[in-house]
Structure formats: C-alpha cells, structure tokens
Amino acid sequence: MGKPKVVLGVSGGIAAYKACELLRRLTESGHDVRVVPTASALRFVGAATWSALSGHPVSTEVWSDVHEVPHVRIGQQADLVVVAPATADMLAKAAHGLADDLLTNTLLTARCPVVFAPAMHTEMWEHPATQENVATLRRRGAVVIEPAVGRLTGADSGKGRLPEPGEIFEVCRRVLARGVTAPDLAGRHVVVSAGGTREPLDPVRFLGNRSSGKQGYALARTAAARGARVTLVAANTGLPDPAGVDVVPVGTAAQLREAVVEAAADADAVVMAAAVADFRPETYATGKIKKKEGADPDPVVLVRNPDVLAEISAGRPRPGQVVVGFAAETDDVLANGRAKLRRKGCDLLVVNEVGERKTFGSEQNEAVVLGADGSETSVPFGPKEALAETVWDLVAERLA
Numbered sequence: 001m002g003k004p005k006v007v008l009g010v011s012g013g014i015a016a017y018k019a020c021e022l023l024r025r026l027t028e029s030g031h032d033v034r035v036v037p038t039a040s041a042l043r044f045v046g047a048a049t050w051s052a053l054s055g056h057p058v059s060t061e062v063w064s065d066v067h068e069v070p071h072v073r074i075g076q077q078a079d080l081v082v083v084a085p086a087t088a089d090m091l092a093k094a095a096h097g098l099a100d101d102l103l104t105n106t107l108l109t110a111r112c113p114v115v116f117a118p119a120m121h122t123e124m125w126e127h128p129a130t131q132e133n134v135a136t137l138r139r140r141g142a143v144v145i146e147p148a149v150g151r152l153t154g155a156d157s158g159k160g161r162l163p164e165p166g167e168i169f170e171v172c173r174r175v176l177a178r179g180v181t182a183p184d185l186a187g188r189h190v191v192v193s194a195g196g197t198r199e200p201l202d203p204v205r206f207l208g209n210r211s212s213g214k215q216g217y218a219l220a221r222t223a224a225a226r227g228a229r230v231t232l233v234a235a236n237t238g239l240p241d242p243a244g245v246d247v248v249p250v251g252t253a254a255q256l257r258e259a260v261v262e263a264a265a266d267a268d269a270v271v272m273a274a275a276v277a278d279f280r281p282e283t284y285a286t287g288k289i290k291k292k293e294g295a296d297p298d299p300v301v302l303v304r305n306p307d308v309l310a311e312i313s314a315g316r317p318r319p320g321q322v323v324v325g326f327a328a329e330t331d332d333v334l335a336n337g338r339a340k341l342r343r344k345g346c347d348l349l350v351v352n353e354v355g356e357r358k359t360f361g362s363e364q365n366e367a368v369v370l371g372a373d374g375s376e377t378s379v380p381f382g383p384k385e386a387l388a389e390t391v392w393d394l395v396a397e398r399l400a
C-alpha cells in the first residue's frame with residue numbers, strides 16, 4: 001500500500017506560515033502531501049517553500065499541467081483534504097460550491113474526509129454569513145475545527161486564531177484513520193473532564209493525585225475529530241489545548257463540579273475522566289502553616305467532596321444524555337466495577353485495572369467498559385486514543 005495521500009489547502013491568511021509546520025508533520029509521519037495554495041496564500045508564503053517541503057509541484061489555478069487534469073485528479077485521489085488556514089472567503093466558496101481556482105475545484109471533486117481549520121479576525125468569524133457557511137459545511141460532513149482564542153494578526157486578541165499545527169495534525173491523523181465522510185458526533189455537544197483536582201491546605205500546599213489528564217485529552221481530541229463540539233474541563237493538566245476544543249481550566253473538585261454542571265446543561269454526553277478528590281481539608285489556612293518548635297503538627301481533618309458523577313447521572317438536564325464514568329480498581333475489578341456502576345447510576349463505566357504497566361501519566365491504557373445494560377467491552381492494552389475511540393463508539397450507539 002502506498003502512502004496516504006493528503007491535500008493541504010492553504011488560503012490567504014496571516015497564519016499560512018503555520019501550515020508549513022503542519023506540512024512537515026504530515027510528511028514526516030509518512031503522508032504524501034500535495035499542497036494547493038490559493039493565489040492570496042502565495043502572498044504570505046511562496047510556492048518555493050510549499051514545493052520544497054512537499055516534494056511536489058505547486059499551482060494555484062487549473063491551467064497548469066492541463067494534460068493531467070489536476071482540477072479533478074488531485075481531489076479524486078486524495079484520502080484526506082485539510083484546509084489550514086481556511087479564510088472566511090474560502091469557507092464561503094466551499095459552502096457555495098464555487099470552483100474558480102485549483103483548491104475550490106479540488107474541494108468539489110474530493111470524496112474523502114475534509115477538515116477545515118478556519119483562522120480570521122473575531123468579527124469575521126462571528127459574522128452570520130461565516131457561521132452559516134460553517135454550519136453548511138458541517139452538515140455536509142466536513143470537520144470544521146473551532147478556532148482558538150488568543151493573539152490575532154495585529155495587537156488584538158480574541159477567537160479566530162489558528163490552533164497549533166501539532167494539534168491540527170492530531171485531528172487530521174484521527175480523521176484519516178477513521179476514513180469516514182460523515183462524522184458520527186457531528187452536531188453533538190460533549191463534555192469531558194480530565195486531570196486531577198487539587199484541594200488546598202494553605203496558599204502553598206494541596207492534596208492532589210497523580211492523574212496526568214492524558215486519557216481525558218485523548219477523549220476530547222477524538223470527539224473533536226468525530227465532529228463534536230467539545231468542552232474539556234481540565235484540572236491541573238499543563239497539556240496543550242487540543243484543536244477545536246473549548247478548554248475550561250479548574251483547580252479544585254468544587255470548581256470542577258461547577259464547570260461540569262454548567263457545561264452539561266445542554267450536553268448530549270458527559271465523560272468524567274478526571275480524578276476528582278473524594279475529600280478536601282476541612283479548613284484552609286490563609287497563611288502558610290508553620291512548623292512549631294517542639295510540637296507535633298496539627299492533624300488535617302478531611303471532609304467529603306460532592307460526588308459529581310452521581311450528581312450528573314441523577315440530574316440528566318437533557319433527555320437521553322449519556323453519562324460515562326471512570327473507575328480505577330486493583331482487585332475484583334469487574335465485580336467492584338459493576339457495583340460502582342449501579343451506585344453511580346451512569347450509563348457506562350470505564351474500569352481501569354491499576355497495575356505495574358498502567359500507571360498514571362502513561363501513554364497506554366487497558367480497560368473494560370461496563371454498560372448499565374449489562375454489556376462488557378474489553379479494550380486491550382494500547383494507546384489511550386484507542387480506548388477513547390471505543391468509548392465514543394459506545395456513546396454514539398446510545399445516542400443513536
């Protein structure tokens with residue numbers, strides 16, 4: 001089998017330079033990339049750069065190499081088309097089926113999955129014309145990545161920034177691996193919690209846990225690549241924001257609860273992958289707790305935190321909402337998992353067996369997903385992404 005064929009469409013935004021990094025990531029990971037820039041894109045980054053980095057000739061219009069009929073062939077042969085950055089103009093053209101250059105022709109002839117990574121000023125992004133064009137493209141099966149919030153072209157900042165190239169690459173990799181042109185979570189809002197909460201003792205100390213957040217981030221990235229609008233409630237992770245995901249940073253269990261409850265109000269699914277502290281110190285010392293000469297330290301009294309998973313499962317603000325919990329067990333994994341599933345009232349419980357190879361922070365995981373309907377789905381030891389895909393398969397079945 002040859003290398004997967006990717007078309008990288010680049011339209012004329014200031015973020016065109018970031019597409020060079022995306023191109024590198026794609027070629028270095030074994031993809032055959034054909035860059036199709038617009039004429040405006042070449043005003044930002046020249047053809048020599050695209051050609052040298054991709055190893056292919058570069059053209060903006062349909063009149064070069066006409067004997068090879070590139071306006072049809074490039075799209076037909078592609079396994080994935082990704083447009084990054086996608087200008088407001090390009091989204092409008094794609095939504096309306098215009099075909100006045102090589103990239104727009106390619107978008108009409110491609111029958112593979114298509115990803116758009118828009119980047120523009122906030123006003124352009126929020127304009128009803130752009131929003132309707134995005135909705136049209138999503139309805140037709142394209143994955144349109146929500147822009148990031150941050151510094152824009154000038155001194156201003158807001159929503160409209162191109163997500164980091166490494167994160168766009170992650171979306172492309174997942175979309176390409178699935179190979180479907182109708183993402184199954186399109187039009188859905190999903191909430192994922194990730195990381196570990198920290199319960200402060202005083203301004204410098206906290207009670208925490210070893211959760212890295214990697215499993216929750218894998219769930220968020222995977223859901224975005226499957227077309228969902230994703231809210232990621234992230235507790236103390238320090239990981240890069242996944243492309244197209246709305247990240248809500250939190251610290252404590254109480255903050256996590258508030259953020260999850262708020263986001264869950266209109267969510268189709270809530271996946272609680274965060275390690276939420278069961279207990280917190282009863283009192284918080286506003287000044288650093290000092291050693292007292294010759295005296296034992298004061299004991300720390302703990303009180304219970306709210307059980308967010310049980311609360312969300314019981315609440316279900318939206319009919320048909322699917323709730324997924326995570327549980328780490330050391331022994332009698334399935335029996336303990338089943339009991340926990342009943343106690344919490346969720347639809348699915350991902351039971352991790354905690355062991356030597358399965359430590360917090362690892363890139364791999366192994367689990368059994370228990371269903372309230374009695375189902376049991378084993379996910380063998382492998383990347384956290386594979387477990388994430390299985391969780392969304394099971395969620396999508398229940399949403400359907």
Ligand SMILES: Cc1cc2nc3c(=O)[nH]c(=O)nc-3n(C[C@H](O)[C@H](O)[C@H](O)COP(=O)(O)O)c2cc1C
Nearest residue numbers: 011012013014038040041087088089090119120121
């Ligand atoms: C300095 C500069 C920066 C621009 N940045 C953007 C941008 O980030 N997003 C956007 O939608 N348009 C941007 N534009 C406007 C587009 O270049 C313009 O709409 C152009 O017609 C897009 O053509 P294309 O979609 O064929 O590439 C920018 C223009 C200039 C001069």
